[in-house]
Amino acid sequence: MEGNTQMILSAIIFVTAYALIIWDKLDRTVVALAGAALMLLLKILSQETAFMEIDYNTLGLLISMMVIVMITKRTGVFEYLAVRTVKIAQGEPVKVMILLSIITGVLSALLDNVTTILLILPVTLSVTEDLKVPPIPFIIAEIFASNVGGTATLIGDPPNIMIGSAVGLSFIEFIKNLSVIAVPILLLTSYLMVLIFRKKLVTTEEAKRKVLRMNENECIKDSRLLVKCLIALGITILGFIFHGLLHFESATIAITGAVLLLLISGLETEDVFHEVEWKTIFFFAGLFIMVGGIKETGIINLLAVSVIDLTQGDLLLTTMVVLWVAAIASAFIDNIPFVATMIPLIKDMGALTGMNLTPVWWALALGACLGGNGTVIGASANVIATGMSEEAGYKITFIHYFKYAFPVMILTIVISTGYMYVRYLM
Numbered sequence: 001m002e003g004n005t006q007m008i009l010s011a012i013i014f015v016t017a018y019a020l021i022i023w024d025k026l027d028r029t030v031v032a033l034a035g036a037a038l039m040l041l042l043k044i045l046s047q048e049t050a051f052m053e054i055d056y057n058t059l060g061l062l063i064s065m066m067v068i069v070m071i072t073k074r075t076g077v078f079e080y081l082a083v084r085t086v087k088i089a090q091g092e093p094v095k096v097m098i099l100l101s102i103i104t105g106v107l108s109a110l111l112d113n114v115t116t117i118l119l120i121l122p123v124t125l126s127v128t129e130d131l132k133v134p135p136i137p138f139i140i141a142e143i144f145a146s147n148v149g150g151t152a153t154l155i156g157d158p159p160n161i162m163i164g165s166a167v168g169l170s171f172i173e174f175i176k177n178l179s180v181i182a183v184p185i186l187l188l189t190s191y192l193m194v195l196i197f198r199k200k201l202v203t204t205e206e207a208k209r210k211v212l213r214m215n216e217n218e219c220i221k222d223s224r225l226l227v228k229c230l231i232a233l234g235i236t237i238l239g240f241i242f243h244g245l246l247h248f249e250s251a252t253i254a255i256t257g258a259v260l261l262l263l264i265s266g267l268e269t270e271d272v273f274h275e276v277e278w279k280t281i282f283f284f285a286g287l288f289i290m291v292g293g294i295k296e297t298g299i300i301n302l303l304a305v306s307v308i309d310l311t312q313g314d315l316l317l318t319t320m321v322v323l324w325v326a327a328i329a330s331a332f333i334d335n336i337p338f339v340a341t342m343i344p345l346i347k348d349m350g351a352l353t354g355m356n357l358t359p360v361w362w363a364l365a366l367g368a369c370l371g372g373n374g375t376v377i378g379a380s381a382n383v384i385a386t387g388m389s390e391e392a393g394y395k396i397t398f399i400h401y402f403k404y405a406f407p408v409m410i411l412t413i414v415i416s417t418g419y420m421y422v423r424y425l426m
Contacts, residue, residue, distance in 0.1 A: 331374025
């Protein structure tokens with residue numbers, strides 16, 4: 001009976017916190033931390049278990065990349081890239097959005113989507129300011145592109161890293177199986193975002209002429225610091241590409257890059273740390289603990305087991321149900337803890353039924369990565385982007401993001417359903 005009570009209490013806390021985040025009248029970081037505190041006070045989780053539920057690899061990666069970006073920002077390189085991007089796009093906001101979306105998608109596949117958002121957002125804010133267009137449509141398009149691009153490779157999105165590590169899938173296998181669908185989805189969704197926001201993608205001829213006359217080389221404020229930043233960033237990126245071979249977590253690579261840059265930059269550590277988005281970091285911590293609470297009481301497990309019971313070992317049905325449940329759940333629950341719960345359950349299902357799990361793993365990866373686009377808290381990249389946007393004075397509410405992104409996310413899952421059926425199940 002006590003177990004049922006704890007399950008009900010954890011569900012009430014989670015749903016209430018989620019409703020308050022959607023309502024958007026209270027600070028979402030305070031809501032997440034309050035929900036986490038209630039999970040502890042009602043003994044749904046012990047403090048030790050709660051801290052274990054926090055994904056320190058994700059937080060370490062985020063903080064370290066924020067440090068690298070904040071130092072790099074001081075060089076003026078983001079303003080340089082902004083002017084170059086606008087010049088290549090001839091000052092047309094539509095072309096700028098498409099260009100930034102595709103760049104975001106490609107970088108998210110080669111680095112990871114969180115790092116890419118941290119690098120691309122300052123450029124975007126600078127571009128939109130120069131062109132005098134609202135930045136929010138660009139940011140929403142880039143969030144989408146980062147998650148779609150991150151779907152393509154092993155290192156692009158945390159769920160892929162987790163699945164690849166647990167199952168032993170290689171970098172090349174991810175490219176062969178997921179990039180072939182991620183690339184067309186990236187191109188399609190970039191075009192759809194332009195269609196959705198086309199009325200807002202308007203600038204004046206005066207603003208275009210002003211930007212096109214700018215000398216991008218004058219944007220660089222500190223060339224010596226820029227060289228140091230590029231060295232540290234280059235080492236970090238190489239580390240991300242080879243971290244599987246090196247047997248290091250991505251956070252270890254990022255921390256090393258951040259510490260190296262702090263050492264060689266000559267800047268005051270306190271000044272740099274002051275610029276880190278701590279509000280976003282603590283929002284993540286609260287969210288991880290809350291999800292840990294519903295995981296501890298068996299709610300996520302119940303959901304996953306229900307999926308397995310429903311399919312009765314049928315490969316086609318199992319694959320499709322995993323794809324859609326992963327997509328919907330990952331939109332409303334951070335995709336990292338959801339995937340962490342699904343991996344052992346799918347493994348057990350394979351052991352019991354003898355089913356060929358290959359299509360199921362790709363369905364889980366597609367559903368979790370693309371489904372993360374559904375809401376502002378569906379994936380790490382979304383939270384970081386909306387946090388940075390709010391810090392710059394442009395708040396993206398839950399509902400505002402949801403009404404644009406969720407329908408497009410559902411379309412990507414419909415396309416993925418067709419791909420999975422044709423590629424693996426015909």
